[in-house]
Amino acid sequence: MTEEEIIEKTNKVFEESFEIEKERLQPGAHIFNDLGLDSLDIVDLVVALQKSFGVNIRNEEKIRDIRTLQDVYQFISTIKNAGGGKAS
Amino acid sequence: MKSNRVVITGAGAVSPFGCDVEALMAGIEQGRSAVRFMEGWDQYIGLRSHVAATAEIKDERAIPRQKRRFMGRMSIFSAQAAEQALVDAGIDPAMVPQMKMGCAIGSTMGSAKSINDAFEIMLPHKDISQLNSSMFFQCMSHTAAANVAQYLELTGYIMATSAACASSLQAIGAGYDLVRLGRQDVMLCGGSEEVHPTVTGSFDVLMATSAGFNHAPSKTPRPFDRDRDGLVCGEGSGVVVLEKYERAIKRNARIYAEITGYNTNGNGSHVSQSNRESMVRCMKQALRDAGIVPGEIDYINAHATATLQGDKEEAEAIKEVFGASVPVSSLKGYIGHTLGASGAIELIASLRMMQRGVIYPTLNLENISPDCAGINHVTALVTKNIEVILKNCFAFGGINAALVCRKV
Numbered sequence: 001m002t003e004e005e006i007i008e009k010t011n012k013v014f015e016e017s018f019e020i021e022k023e024r025l026q027p028g029a030h031i032f033n034d035l036g037l038d039s040l041d042i043v044d045l046v047v048a049l050q051k052s053f054g055v056n057i058r059n060e061e062k063i064r065d066i067r068t069l070q071d072v073y074q075f076i077s078t079i080k081n082a083g084g085g086k087a088s
Numbered sequence: 089m090k091s092n093r094v095v096i097t098g099a100g101a102v103s104p105f106g107c108d109v110e111a112l113m114a115g116i117e118q119g120r121s122a123v124r125f126m127e128g129w130d131q132y133i134g135l136r137s138h139v140a141a142t143a144e145i146k147d148e149r150a151i152p153r154q155k156r157r158f159m160g161r162m163s164i165f166s167a168q169a170a171e172q173a174l175v176d177a178g179i180d181p182a183m184v185p186q187m188k189m190g191c192a193i194g195s196t197m198g199s200a201k202s203i204n205d206a207f208e209i210m211l212p213h214k215d216i217s218q219l220n221s222s223m224f225f226q227c228m229s230h231t232a233a234a235n236v237a238q239y240l241e242l243t244g245y246i247m248a249t250s251a252a253c254a255s256s257l258q259a260i261g262a263g264y265d266l267v268r269l270g271r272q273d274v275m276l277c278g279g280s281e282e283v284h285p286t287v288t289g290s291f292d293v294l295m296a297t298s299a300g301f302n303h304a305p306s307k308t309p310r311p312f313d314r315d316r317d318g319l320v321c322g323e324g325s326g327v328v329v330l331e332k333y334e335r336a337i338k339r340n341a342r343i344y345a346e347i348t349g350y351n352t353n354g355n356g357s358h359v360s361q362s363n364r365e366s367m368v369r370c371m372k373q374a375l376r377d378a379g380i381v382p383g384e385i386d387y388i389n390a391h392a393t394a395t396l397q398g399d400k401e402e403a404e405a406i407k408e409v410f411g412a413s414v415p416v417s418s419l420k421g422y423i424g425h426t427l428g429a430s431g432a433i434e435l436i437a438s439l440r441m442m443q444r445g446v447i448y449p450t451l452n453l454e455n456i457s458p459d460c461a462g463i464n465h466v467t468a469l470v471t472k473n474i475e476v477i478l479k480n481c482f483a484f485g486g487i488n489a490a491l492v493c494r495k496v
Contacts, residue, residue, distance in 0.1 A: 019153050043221035
């Protein structure tokens with residue numbers, strides 16, 4: 001999966017699940033401070049990413065380190081490219 | 089203990105006729121039926137009734153996503169109805185968090201659609217990992233009360249009365265007691281419910297639904313009618329603002345009516361069979377609480393859902409207490425049975441009738457059933473000064489509720 005595809009699919013999750021306008025989806029955007037997500041939204045983000053990318057990431061420790069949108073792209077990229085996050 | 093007078097100063101409703109009280113009253117005034125054929129319900133094996141009165145959700149994006157994500161359909165109905173009621177009462181929402189104000193919003197259960205969705209996600213593979221964080225908050229029994237409280241930032245008593253079709257009248261009764269006893273200054277009270285095939289199905293398996301009018305939806309339900317064949321589920325929410333009389337006077341609020349009597353009781357006999365004796369006791373005790381005799385009631389807004397047994401028992405109970413003197417009508421023919429919301433929605437419509445000095449007839453009551461005869465059925469518009477009304481609700485679970493309101 002290319003980086004562009006990961007960005008596109010991830011952004012779509014943020015637009016559809018969290019009603020965030022496309023213009024605000026900048027890589028450096030802090031998902032809590034800038035995009036307004038909270039701890040419960042992270043549960044939904046995981047569910048939506050699992051569905052969108054066909055992975056199982058619920059128990060991945062690195063989710064806790066995610067702060068920016070770029071972190072999400074990177075996280076997904078690592079999972080996909082390492083073949084990790086067993087298909088759900 | 090000091091007992092405050094309690095008045096109703098605001099009302100809001102989302103109903104099958106639209107998203108405010110005006111739309112509700114316009115539908116009733118025009119004698120329309122909101123009941124329609126439900127496409128796709130024939131997929132449910134064994135479901136005989138394919139009609140319902142649905143409400144449309146509008147402008148839900150006006151509720152911020154952070155609050156809205158915990159709301160199923162019924163909570164959106166309630167949040168909108170509660171906000172309307174506050175505005176109608178002339179209470180500034182910004183002042184709400186500082187007020188001694190709570191809410192009691194009842195329903196049979198949590199969001200039927202959300203509960204169904206949750207099980208559909210979870211059960212096929214016994215997998216909870218696909219459930220999102222808001223699902224529980226949409227499914228829980230106090231979802232409407234909790235969501236209204238969160239949305240309006242209420243900091244007082246937050247309660248959910250769950251007594252099926254008596255839920256919202258019990259909520260109003262509970263709010264009445266809380267304000268009467270001085271525990272709260274203002275209460276937002278009412279109820280909410282959703283249409284869903286599983287909800288209609290729960291009545292359908294008991295043979296309590298209307299199944300003979302799937303291709304003539306506007307002809308059902310038929311409260312007190314010879315050809316009635318069961319209830320039709322509806323959805324929506326009704327919420328009223330209750331406050332201390334002195335407080336309402338002090339701020340020059342418009343007062344719809346004073347709540348002067350209330351009672352709720354159990355029939356002690358059967359979970360689903362209505363029981364005339366307990367209905368009589370319930371209405372009589374509400375009248376005693378109001379300190380009035382039956383002859384002082386000007387209008388009875390009946391529960392009458394158009395079930396064979398329920399209508400008969402209610403008509404007999406009304407006959408025993410009131411004879412044939414007091415006009416009686418049911419609003420179920422217009423909007424179906426909005427279950428946990430019905431007490432509040434129909435009370436709001438009754439208060440408007442009181443305001444206008446008119447009684448709207450029971451829609452679809454064309455031939456009074458012999459087993460419902462002997463009471464003063466309203467079959468055409470009646471113009472009458474209405475000072476005191478009685479609202480009845482009778483629920484599965486063997487629970488009755490009756491509320492008396494007087495014009496101030």
